[in-house]
Amino acid sequence: MGGEKGRYHYNILLAGVGEEGQKKLLASSVLLVGAGGLGSPAAYYLAAAGVGRLGLVDPDVVELSNLQRQILHRTADVGRLKVESAREKLLALNPEIEVEVFAARFSPENAASLVGRYDVVIDCTDNFAARFLLNETCLALGRPFVYGGVLAYAGQVMTVVPGKGPCLRCIFPQEPGPEAPSTRELGVLGAVPGVIGALQATEAVKYLLGLGDLLVGRLLVYDALFMSFTEIKVEQNPTCPACA
């Protein structure tokens, strides 16, 4: 593990990480719900960092139109299960970790058993039904999760630590209706989920190592056209349908 030629040398050099921190990462686990635009960069960085066990949940197969942003997948992967394609790339990057894959929709039937097996969860979904289920499951099991969302040239990220601040439904009490704008209509610049997914991986590593200040109660909004990050303070909502 150590030595200046070791895989984790530049982690171990970091103040607050060291050999101890690296051992912690290798003994940690992260579940990524979604192996697409957000899941790709998030999983790559977590695998590279040596998070010892990653879980990937996604029922979909790779489509040609995914490749513009879902950088775990390649042209030859079109038609393959995303989780299989993802596992192959992640293990090629770092064969020292374990990658568990679940080719299934994240659903009320499997949510608790999946979330319960990991230390931290990353929301790499693309719809509010799945996000709300993830929010409720993580609150019930006391698991932290990192929310991320992207649309067109913008993205946002927030970390939810149950009992330590607001949850996702403190911000979004209701699921947006079908008239709400979606990436299916407005598109998304590929590098935007790259930024947001990398931030989500950063938050997960910070949580696992107890480093710095998490985005708890702080919704970070990224605007790629303006090239700005804006922080919105979020309080716990005393009438939140999920955590009140």
Ligand SMILES: [Zn+2]
């Ligand atoms: Zn709440």
